[in-house]
Amino acid sequence: MESQDNIIKFNHVSFKYNSDEPLALNDVSFDIPKGKWTSIVGHNGSGKSTIAKLMIGIQKPLEGDIYFDHQRMEPEHLNNLREHIGIVFQNPENQFVGATVEYDVAFGLENHAIEHDVMREIVPKVLKDVDMLDRLDYEPQSLSGGQKQRVAIAGVLALNTKVIVLDEATSMLDPAGRTELLNLIRHLNIEKDVTIISVTHDLSEAADSDQMIVLNEGSIFKIGKPKEVFSHGEELTKIGLDLPFSMRMNQMLREESEYITYEGLLSEL
Numbered sequence: 001m002e003s004q005d006n007i008i009k010f011n012h013v014s015f016k017y018n019s020d021e022p023l024a025l026n027d028v029s030f031d032i033p034k035g036k037w038t039s040i041v042g043h044n045g046s047g048k049s050t051i052a053k054l055m056i057g058i059q060k061p062l063e064g065d066i067y068f069d070h071q072r073m074e075p076e077h078l079n080n081l082r083e084h085i086g087i088v089f090q091n092p093e094n095q096f097v098g099a100t101v102e103y104d105v106a107f108g109l110e111n112h113a114i115e116h117d118v119m120r121e122i123v124p125k126v127l128k129d130v131d132m133l134d135r136l137d138y139e140p141q142s143l144s145g146g147q148k149q150r151v152a153i154a155g156v157l158a159l160n161t162k163v164i165v166l167d168e169a170t171s172m173l174d175p176a177g178r179t180e181l182l183n184l185i186r187h188l189n190i191e192k193d194v195t196i197i198s199v200t201h202d203l204s205e206a207a208d209s210d211q212m213i214v215l216n217e218g219s220i221f222k223i224g225k226p227k228e229v230f231s232h233g234e235e236l237t238k239i240g241l242d243l244p245f246s247m248r249m250n251q252m253l254r255e256e257s258e259y260i261t262y263e264g265l266l267s268e269l
Ligand SMILES: Nc1ncnc2c1ncn2[C@@H]1O[C@H](COP(=O)(O)OP(=O)(O)OP(=O)(O)O)[C@@H](O)[C@H]1O
Pocket: 017, 018, 024, 042, 043, 044, 045, 046, 047, 048, 049, 050, 051, 090
């Protein structure tokens, strides 16, 4: 990538959960460019969620350093950090604190010391954004998996942070809901310069991002623009990734492994 400002930097970061276990992350270095969309992909257990937890300071590196906006992350900065990074965790179950959907979204705002009048405007707006306005007074626990994900996303949208981390945050949504939310997030990214870091198993979503980080067994396997990364198609399949449909088709059609958009494929055909 051309020279640009980085909002997050991992510098030779290693991490393990328990001292008697192997490293969950092994000497991982990368930059997250400000205002761009970075996707993180890799097989189950490759370390994606661990990266997300380190990014927001839930876990601390065993070795190496993490920088947020050029400042080395220290425990005393963590409260400040939470104002800048919003995260939707992989498992929304563990994320609810409010007795109702409405209160849950409001609670996050209260933590950010947002005035009550402002809160009354923001909460319905973000619930509408995720198509959950009609569930305002439901208990979060009574929602379906996809509905929980929507509420968790609303909670992060409400905070209006400059960085949003999505850990498989749309995995349980139906295709229409997914497309809608990805469009909304893309809108925040393009129009409001929000930096997006999205952990995903969906390589066609990753193909639309600005930068891809591919993990394999706790180490960086590849980093680059999707086009560069996908040019290593066969290696990606070997580490357990499923290539986007349009790319597999393209590979079958001609012995070339460049990523091609769906539209591009149609015109080829
Ligand atoms: N709370 C934990 N305690 C101990 N080990 C953990 C914990 N969470 C993750 N690990 C281990 O760390 C490694 C990386 O896990 P991580 O959750 O980061 O993977 P992931 O890439 O997010 O996988 P998935 O696609 O399944 O979500 C795995 O080997 C896992 O067993």
